[in-house]
Structure formats: C-alpha cells, structure tokens
Amino acid sequence: xxxxxxxxxxxxxxxxxxxxxxxxxxxxxxxxxxxxxxxxxxxxxxxxxxxxxxxxxxxxxxxxxxxxxxxxxxxxxxxxxxxxxxxxxxxxxxxxxxxxxxxxxxxxxxxxxxxxxxxxxxxxxxxxxxxxxxxxxxxxxxxxxxxxxxxxxxxxxxxxxxxxxxxxxxxxxxxxxxxxxxxxxxxxxxxxxxxxxxxxxxxxxxxxxxxxxxxxxxxxxxxxxxxxxxxxxxxxxxxxxxxxxxxxxxxxxxxxxxxxxxxxxxxxxxxxxxxxxxxxxxxxxxxxxxxxxxxxxxxxxxxxxxxxxx
Amino acid sequence: xxxxxxxxxxxxxxxxxxxxxxxxxxxxxxxxxxxxxxxxxxxxxxxxxxxxxxxxxxxxxxxxxxxxxxxxxxxxxxxxxxxxxxxxxxxxxxxxxxxxxxxxxxxxxxxxxxxxxxxxxxxxxxxxxxxxxxxxxxxxxxxxxxxxxxxxxxxxxxxxxxxxxxxxxxxxxxxxxxxxxxxxxxxxxxxxxxxxxxxxxxxxxxxxxxxxxxxxxxxxxxxxxxxxxxxxxxxxxxxx
Numbered sequence: 001x002x003x004x005x006x007x008x009x010x011x012x013x014x015x016x017x018x019x020x021x022x023x024x025x026x027x028x029x030x031x032x033x034x035x036x037x038x039x040x041x042x043x044x045x046x047x048x049x050x051x052x053x054x055x056x057x058x059x060x061x062x063x064x065x066x067x068x069x070x071x072x073x074x075x076x077x078x079x080x081x082x083x084x085x086x087x088x089x090x091x092x093x094x095x096x097x098x099x100x101x102x103x104x105x106x107x108x109x110x111x112x113x114x115x116x117x118x119x120x121x122x123x124x125x126x127x128x129x130x131x132x133x134x135x136x137x138x139x140x141x142x143x144x145x146x147x148x149x150x151x152x153x154x155x156x157x158x159x160x161x162x163x164x165x166x167x168x169x170x171x172x173x174x175x176x177x178x179x180x181x182x183x184x185x186x187x188x189x190x191x192x193x194x195x196x197x198x199x200x201x202x203x204x205x206x207x208x209x210x211x212x213x214x215x216x217x218x219x220x221x222x223x224x225x226x227x228x229x230x231x232x233x234x235x236x237x238x239x240x241x242x243x244x245x246x247x248x249x250x251x252x253x254x255x256x257x258x259x260x261x262x263x264x265x266x267x268x269x270x271x272x273x274x275x276x277x278x279x280x281x282x283x284x285x286x287x288x289x290x291x292x293x294x295x296x297x298x299x300x301x302x303x304x305x306x307x308x309x310x
Numbered sequence: 311x312x313x314x315x316x317x318x319x320x321x322x323x324x325x326x327x328x329x330x331x332x333x334x335x336x337x338x339x340x341x342x343x344x345x346x347x348x349x350x351x352x353x354x355x356x357x358x359x360x361x362x363x364x365x366x367x368x369x370x371x372x373x374x375x376x377x378x379x380x381x382x383x384x385x386x387x388x389x390x391x392x393x394x395x396x397x398x399x400x401x402x403x404x405x406x407x408x409x410x411x412x413x414x415x416x417x418x419x420x421x422x423x424x425x426x427x428x429x430x431x432x433x434x435x436x437x438x439x440x441x442x443x444x445x446x447x448x449x450x451x452x453x454x455x456x457x458x459x460x461x462x463x464x465x466x467x468x469x470x471x472x473x474x475x476x477x478x479x480x481x482x483x484x485x486x487x488x489x490x491x492x493x494x495x496x497x498x499x500x501x502x503x504x505x506x507x508x509x510x511x512x513x514x515x516x517x518x519x520x521x522x523x524x525x526x527x528x529x530x531x532x533x534x535x536x537x538x539x540x541x542x543x544x545x546x547x548x549x550x
Contacts, residue, residue, distance in 0.1 A: 192390030244485030
C-alpha cells in the first residue's frame with residue numbers, strides 16, 4: 001500500500017521526463033496502440049465482469065439446469081446459439097464462461113459459448129456485412145464456420161476433456177452471506193484478474209502491430225496455403241477486437257477470401273490476449289491445450305467453408 | 311496484493327478512463343460512439359473501488375464469511391498490478407493519435423469499391439471541403455466524374471510517399487487505433503508541399519487523373535493537383 005502511494009507520487013513528479021521518453025515514433029505508436037486496445041476493451045471487460053458477477057451471485061444454480069438441455073451433447077449447440085444474445089467482444093466472454101462453469105453449467109457448453117459469443121453476435125455480423133459490401137456471403141460463412149468450430153470444440157471437450165485441466169481458483173468470497181458483498185468482491189476480483197491479463201495481451205498485440213512489417217506479409221499472399229496460415233497466425237498475434245477485425249480483413253485485399261474468412265474465424269477464438277486471459281481464469285494446463293486445438297479446428301473449418309464457397 | 315491496494319489500482323484505472331472520456335483525449339484511441347460506454351465503465355470501476363474499501367473497513371457482523379476479514383489469507387491476483395500501466399499511459403503520457411509512422415507501415419484502405427458506386431454530386435462550395443476517403447473513392451471508382459471542374463479542399467497530415475515526396479494521409483479507424491489504417495492521397499502539381507511529416511495541412515486544388523499503386527498492398531492511391539496549401543491545426547477528430 002505504501003509502496004503504491006510512493007510509486008504514484010513519483011510518477012506524477014516525473015511526468016515531463018516520462019512524456020519526453022516516448023518521442024521515438026515506434027515507441028509512440030506502440031504506446032498509442034497499447035492504450036487504445038485497453039480503452040476499447042474496458043467497456044466490454046467491465047460489462048462482462050458485471051454480468052458474470054450477476055451470474056455468479058444472483059442467478060440460482062437451478063436456473064441453468066432448466067435453461068439448458070439436460071444432456072451435455074445437446075447443451076453444447078444450445079449454448080453456442082445463446083452466444084447470439086451477448087453483444088460484445090471476446091474480452092467479456094472469458095469471465096462469463098468462468099462464472100457459468102462455477103455455477104454448474106457443463107464445461108463443454110460453457111466453452112462452446114465462450115467461442116461462439118464473440119463471433120456470431122449481431123454487432124459483429126453487422127460490422128462484417130459493412131466491411132465486405134461486395135461479398136455478403138462472408139457474413140453467413142463467418143457465422144456458420146464459427147458455430148461449427150464452437151460446437152466441435154464443445155463436443156471434443158465431452159470426449160477428450162478432463163475436468164482437472166480447468167482449475168478455477170477457490171473463491172470463498174462468492175459464498176458470502178451478504179449478496180452485495182459477494183457481488184462487489186466478484187467484480188473486484190474479475191476486473192483485477194482478467195484486466196491484468198488483458199494488459200499482457202494488449203502489450204503483445206501492440207508489439208506485433210509495430211514490429212511486423214506489412215509488405216513482408218503481402219509477399220505471402222500469392223500462395224493459397226501460405227496465405228491461409230499467414231492470416232491465421234496474424235489473427236492470433238494482432239488480437240484485434242472481434243467487432244473490428246472484419247475491417248482489417250477487408251483491407252488485406254491481396255489475400256484470398258478463404259484466407260480472410262479464416263482470419264475472421266480464428267481471431268475471436270484464439271489470440272494473444274485471449275490466451276493470456278484464459279490462462280488467468282481457467283489455469284495454464286487448460287489454456288495450453290485448448291488454444292492450439294481451437295486454432296487447428298478453426299483453420300480447418302474456415303478453410304473448408306471457404307473452399308466450398310469460393 | 312491486498313484488497314486496499316486493488317481498490318486503489320481500480321480507482322486509478324477507472325479515474326484515468328473517466329478523465330480521458332470526459333475530455334477529448336479518448337478520441338486519439340477510439341471512435342466517438344464509445345464515449346457513453348467508457349463513462350459508464352469508468353464510473354463502475356470507481357464504484358467497485360469505493361465498495362471494496364467500504365466492505366474492507368466494515369467487516370461483516372457475523373464474521374462468518376470464510377476469511378480472516380483482512381483479505382490477506384487468499385491468493386489474490388498479483389497480475390492486477392499491471393492495470394497501473396494503462397492508467398499511467400492515459401494520465402501521464404497520453405500518447406498522440408496515430409500519425410505518419412503508422413501511415414507508412416500499412417497500405418492504404420482504399421481496397422474495395424463501395425456497394426453503391428453511384429456517387430452523389432458534390433455539395434455547393436468553392437472550394438468544396440472533402441474527406442480524403444471521399445476524394446479517393448470518387449477519384450478511383452468514379453474516375454473523377456463527380457470531381458472534374460470543381461475546386462476542392464482536403465485536410466490531412468503530411469507523410470513521406472514511397473518516392474520520398476510528401477503525400478497527404480489520414481488514419482481511418484474501424485474500432486480503435488489498433489486497427490487504424492491510412493487513406494493516402496498523392497500530391498501533384500507545380501506547388502510542392504514542403505512541410506515536415508506529421509504537419510497538418512489544408513490543400514486546395516483540383517482532381518488529377520494520375521493513380522499510382524501503394525507499394526505496401528498494391529491498392530490504388532489517387533493524386534491531387536495542388537494549387538495552394540497552408541498549415542493548419544489538427545482537427546478535434548484526427549481520424550476519418
């Protein structure tokens with residue numbers, strides 16, 4: 001506490017030299033991108049955290065048993081489709097999925113929701129339609145491919161997943177007798193936790209944004225296989241919000257439509273800030289298995305849909 | 311990281327978000343439409359900080375909440391300290407909006423023709439103020455039909471073109487500065503705009519039929535015939 005106070009006083013005192021430090025254009029661009037990723041994500045993070053605190057504290061466990069099909073294999077598609085109602089981006093859905101599992105929702109369904117919600121909600125699909133005026137089929141392709149990936153991952157989890165991979169931290173504060181106390185404790189914990197990992201992800205994304213030269217990327221666009229892999233990797237590294245990624249995909253006009261579809265399917269499901277946040281919320285053993293498998297599934301399904309369509 | 315420290319960090323972070331969104335600083339990073347959400351989110355962060363402190367200093371009456379009442383017993387997330395970084399970035403550094411460095415890194419956004427390629431006639435005015443995006447789309451997709459015969463005025467910052475000659479550019483945001491892409495217009499004509507990069511200028515002139523390719527993404531970059539130019543201050547909204 002004292003250290004924090006001293007740190008803050010020092011920062012204010014050294015304000016001018018601090019601002020002078022970032023005069024180099026690369027460093028300046030890095031700082032701008034870093035700050036802007038966080039400013040953009042904050043409303044989604046905060047609303048996601050509040051919603052997940054409501055789920056964790058106020059929605060009774062029995063509600064989920066009634067709302068979702070009893071059989072886990074049927075709960076997976078139901079949860080994927082439920083993603084339509086969450087108008088947000090991926091930063092908000094990680095704490096929500098954590099809360100759902102905590103409240104007794106089968107992990108397979110919660111994970112399907114986690115993957116589907118940021119990709120198929122109306123805001124994201126509208127943005128995709130606006131970004132691809134000449135290719136309206138892109139919207140359907142994105143929604144369809146994302147749903148297939150989310151459900152596949154849910155069912156894969158049912159077959160192969162082990163519940164001990166998910167290590168939700170013990171949270172005695174959630175069982176507090178006072179609802180208000182438990183609610184604010186959940187908010188505080190999730191903001192600090194998911195927010196901290198969001199900072200790590202934003203820093204990584206800003207670094208990639210400044211370091212990876214676009215002309216170098218364009219060289220890969222000529223090969224159909226390389227272009228898919230290049231854009232899939234770029235989606236992971238750039239960590240753009242799912243509401244904006246369609247515009248970036250549209251501007252990568254050298255690349256095939258299939259590779260851009262893969263970019264749109266991979267981005268909301270696997271990226272640096274998501275991996276960082278999932279590690280924080282579900283544990284490292286989970287994230288290091290879940291993220292690569294999701295990546296492969298998303299690339300395969302996205303490419304498949306693209307090949308059929310175009 | 312104890313709960314009081316968490317409350318202070320949340321207050322610092324929420325305060326930074328609130329301050330940036332109540333002034334125009336937020337416009338350097340995100341679109342204007344996000345403002346109400348930023349204000350609500352900042353206020354919620356402050357509320358969470360205040361409620362944390364309130365509960366911290368007023369322990370539960372029954373004391374049966376399963377902890378020692380001070381919050382030191384559990385493993386509290388240390389990663390939360392990192393939230394100080396964006397708060398410092400916003401309050402103390404407040405980095406400027408993206409400029410010529412970012413514009414040089416990425417290819418121009420003018421990649422696909424808009425869905426309705428019917429261009430309405432220009433509004434009255436002499437010169438007519440046009441956004442770079444509007445000029446570039448009309449010049450490339452409409453072959454300048456709606457532009458010929460009119461005097462036009464464009465506003466943007468100076469950036470170095472591939473040949474080293476100055477170009478006019480603005481950044482276009484879809485969502486936040488992380489997805490910012492430049493829209494570029496080349497400057498032709500006898501008058502050379504010799505201002506350092508990142509200077510905001512207003513150029514007055516006419517349509518030029520010259521179109522080059524952006525070496526970064528091979529998209530079309532239209533040119534503009536400059537008759538006069540002057541320095542100007544950066545607009546409130548630097549992004550298009």
